[in-house]
Amino acid sequence: MDRSGGAVMAWNVFRFCTALRGLGSIMILLVLCIVGLTYYAVVIANYGPTLFNGGLDSFTAFTVLVLFHALLAMLLWSYFSVVLTDPGGVPPNWKPDIDDERGDADPLLESAYIGSVVASNQLNVLGDAANQGVRYCRKCNRFKPPRCHHCSVCGRCILKMDHHCVWVVNCVGALNYKYFLLFLFYAFLETTLVTLSLLSYFIMFFTDGEIPGTPATLATSFVTFVLNLAFALSIMGFLIMHILLVVANTTTIEAYEKKTTPKWHFDIGRKKNFEQVFGINRRYWFIPAYSEEDLRQMPALQGFEYPTKPDTEALQQL
Structure with missing residues (x-):
């Protein structure tokens, strides 16, 4: 067996990211800058002023603004829950x-x-x-x-x-995987909403007619549309991947490693797999928090004990 090949395989790919320890708050600041740019383009530059036009324009602007702020609140709540929660x-x-x-x-x-x-x-x-x-x-x-x-x-x-x-x-x-999934979920909804709401302004950029607003406003709307479209597409693929992982009760690392494992004993059914991440209490499924009852009754949420397929099959026979 080639020892050098084995050494390459055993090398931890995460060492690539060691230099990223120093980024710290820079990445968080970058996220907040993107959020701020989006807020300016949607609320201040476009739909905020339209809110007082009356008629269908006001109704559309009101709907967009309500959805935008609701999703933004959930996105930021989920995001900082991931950032500030110790993963275990x-x-x-x-x-x-x-x-x-x-x-x-x-x-x-x-x-x-x-x-x-x-x-x-x-x-x-x-x-x-x-x-x-x-x-x-x-x-x-x-x-x-x-x-x-x-x-x-x-x-x-x-x-x-x-x-x-x-x-x-x-x-x-x-301890923060659920919060990360909710962050992806609300980020996808928010970026999709922004993309659809700024689509008409993006099209105006390529028309020959008179365009309302200042050149700076139009440029901001154009950049915001492109950024949110790119994020929406990338997050959609990432979200689909993690949904499949949750359904199979595995992680990104385990999905790679279990290719050499003939049988995955942690897969105990789609419903129970989902509950091991989101809990049993449905009222908490879409918020980055767990009920005290779930934390008390589900050891899997603490990260130390996980039921396996033979255990669940034995319980069903009792």
């Missing part, structure tokens, strides 16, 4: 439960077993969920819960890590 880390003293069929494990035997696991590097990345070994991170020198991965950008292990997102300057993991 492994506690310093966390260790896996050693299940002994003969009863409670002796502490000395348990320590010896854990030490042998670390020494022999018996590290399962995905493994068979029904026979999953102890997972250990060489970089953090800690044990890893199921579905946990190390992020080279954050420099720590993240619970149910999906990816490190440059736009939110944070990892997307167990």
Whole structure:
């Protein structure tokens, strides 16, 4: 076997992003600048003044402005929830439960077993969920819960890590994955609304007739239309991809790694897979928050324990 090839495969692609640690608030400022430009083009330059024209123009402007502000509020709420919410880390003293069929494990035997696991590097990345070994991170020198991965950008292990997102300057993991999906959802709706509302102004740019407004206003509307159209198309593809991941109860990292796994035991049905991300309480599905009942009754939302297919099938037979 070619050792150099194996080394290339084992190299962590996220090291490419290590330099992005210094961006920090710059990316957040960039997002806010795009939002500000869009707000100026839609509200101040175009539909705000039209609101007082009367008739159908006023009704259209009122509808656009109400939808725009409602979606913008949800977008910003979801966005800053992703930015400010810790995706989930492994506690310093966390260790896996050693299940002994003969009863409670002796502490000395348990320590010896854990030490042998670390020494022999018996590290399962995905493994068979029904026979999953102890997972250990060489970089953090800690044990890893199921579905946990190390992020080279954050420099720590993240619970149910999906990816490190440059736009939110944070990892997307167990505790903020729902917020990230809602951010994509509301960003897609908002950019689509802006694209449709500025379409007529974009067309005016190519007409020979007299164009209302100043050249600066028209240029701003043109740039805003192009930006939002590009974002709407890109976010749509990204959103579809993550919907498929949620339905299959997998993450971006796991979707790549499980290609070598014959059976994915975490897929417990579309409905239950969805609930593991969004919770059971439907009133909280479209807001970046969880009900206390969901947090109390669903361990999967905490990022340490996940039901598997054999477990659910056994419960159904009882």
